[in-house]
Amino acid sequence: MSVHLYNTLTRTKEEFTPLEPGKVKFYMCGPTVYDYIHIGNGRAFTVFDVIRGFLEFVGFEVTYVFNITDIDDKIINRAKEEGVPFNQISERFTKILFEDLEALGVAKASVHPKATEHVGEMVALIKTLVDEKIAYDVDGDVFFDVSKFETYGKLSGKRLDELRAGVRVSVDKNKKNxxxxxxxxxxKPGEPFWDSPWGQGRPGWHIECSAMSMKYLGATFDIHAGGTDLVFPHHENEIAQSECATGENFARYWLHNGFLNIDGDKMSKSLGNFETVREVLAKYSRAVIRMFFLQKHYRSPIDLTEEGLHAASSAVKRLTTFYDNLSSLTAGLGDSQAGPAMSPGNTFVKMRSEFVDAMSDDFNSPAALSILFDMVREANKLIGKQMHSDEELLTLSYVKETVDAFDQFLGIVDRTESDFHSSDLIGTLLDLLVDVRQELRAKKEWGLSDKIRDALSEIGVAVEDKKSGPAWRKMDK
Ligand SMILES: [Zn+2]
Incomplete structure (x- = not known):
């Protein structure tokens, strides 16, 4: 089994071979903490969390670094507006960021480094570049000289001469280029600062990510991810300064997720269609939002619409009802691994491996979901039967174990909606009613026993008389 992924650097789909067998060193550009994160950020953080989870599912040990940019112009500007110290803004929104990530079901990274805690590493990197005459100091400001890096533009596919032609005026007269x-x-007065060989000041945004990624993952690491909007100049500059400082290749595979539009418009605050993760989570569950993201390939643009979210919501309901029924039927059976091994020719074994193949092909989640729903359709035929043989129950137990394993990284079964099974009280009451009905049947009290069955049916619970005795299940709507 091999994983293939599309590398922005080479513009091709490549077989993924990590530097160290079995291990993945993965850096993801985190947000600048100056406001609530918008749903476009939410998409990036979710899809890369799914990708990380899938890599773990296929057996890789993943070191996942997700940084926090807690010093930047936007933070300073907001602090000035509110008349508070900059760290009050960054601390407030870092806390909010982690609440939102948890609400989205995004797992904690191996490390969440903060820029302000790595200024020493940034200064050391800049010093190397200045000593090598790749960077220059103009009265306390230090710039990277792009003409010193021959392959500048290799990630974005832009050529230096084209880029130069695109720049109309030099904003800063201090720059050579x-x-x-x-x-x-x-x-500058009123701004936070740190000491450096060039006097007091603060790091630029790009150097923050180079310093934090290399500190935790080494000069060369496997995957660097972020939104498409970060390809140029942020990631281009990260490559230039890191490779010039170390003389080695920086990240080997570059993954970028597509844009998120809202009702067909590019999302921006100025358009007034800005939706935060929190606003969307107030209307839809995390499972629905994750389903909505995963119904599109991570590299494709996605359009956030009410219809799209409704469609995702129906898909989640269908999957959750299916999962509840599977749980109810297979309860007490234990792990299917304990039973006879599933034959490789079994439909569900084939579907499981097709799902993994789809995800291994540049994380094609729409194709994988379509296989998952084929599995739901096939297994529903089994679930709907009046009687189940031991073999059928073991097959269903295998299906449940498969859905559980996939949902570890997909997060699309709505656990909050699984109230029929998650609530002990409701489960106990239903068991009691089914028992009472059984006793009535033993006494041939058909009128009353049918009344119980019909009343349960009205509230969406089916009672079935199986070989092993009567059982209840939630009906498909
Ligand atoms: Zn970054």
């Missing part, structure tokens, strides 16, 4: 970017920003 308008494309040169800031590594260190000279201290």
């Amino acid at each position: 308008p494309l040169d970017f800031a590594l260190w920003k000279k201290h």
